[in-house]
Amino acid sequence: MSSLRRLQACLGSQTAIEGFTTASYKKDQTIFVVGGAGGVGNLVIQLAKHLGAPYVVATTSTPKVEFVKQLGADKVVDYTKIKYEDIEEKFDFLYDTVGDCQKSVVVAKDDAAIVDITWPPSHPGAVYSSLTVSGESLEKLEPYLERGELKAVIDPTGPYHFDNVIEAFRYLETGRAWGKVVISCFPLGDPHHSPILSGAKTNIGENDNGFSEDVCLK
């Protein structure tokens, strides 16, 4: 994994794992992820499997159904076709990355843990989780990152150069990203300016979306 990919996986997975910690995820709990294709959601799915979730279901729109399956979701719900109330299964853990808990709560069991990473939390029963970048969460993630088990998904419209930061935010604000929208503050691929991003040039030159061989975007 290149430094850029490692950095992306590291940041997104910290937000993702903190949600599991904040809402006290217990191994063997089934999980429903709202927003499986986004910068955080894709890593929630990947981490869920590593944390021992026996069953992970995630929502996304039609073009991203296959992508979300490849991230490891056992089942994908196309939210443009299926409403939450039409889903018969109930889940132990509801992980909302969209702020849709007011509606998505119907798929949660009565005693389910509900975590929302958007502010303010979209349901009174949801706990809000916020990225703190702690050594503790990095320690938990280290084995997965070291073994390359968490795949970095960089949105294929990027990485954006810092000069194009407005364009990057405009795109992010469409809410349609595939994985993480990445902006580089350094001359891409120049190891003298940015050791941490060395290798990024290859990603851009090849229009690489940052995914490993076994999962492809678009």
Ligand SMILES: NC(=O)c1ccc[n+]([C@@H]2O[C@H](COP(=O)([O-])OP(=O)(O)OC[C@H]3O[C@@H](n4cnc5c(N)ncnc54)[C@H](OP(=O)(O)O)[C@@H]3O)[C@@H](O)[C@H]2O)c1
């Ligand atoms: N608390 C924290 O520490 C923290 C940290 C990072 C981010 N956040 C917040 O968490 C949210 C998610 O962040 P992000 O970076 O993952 O966002 P993002 O990458 O912009 O999310 C975009 C994704 O959301 C999906 N989406 C949009 N509406 C949806 C819906 N109704 N149902 C299912 N999927 C839907 C889109 O898929 P489709 O195109 O298929 O709809 C797209 O793939 C944002 O509000 C962000 O501000 C919080």
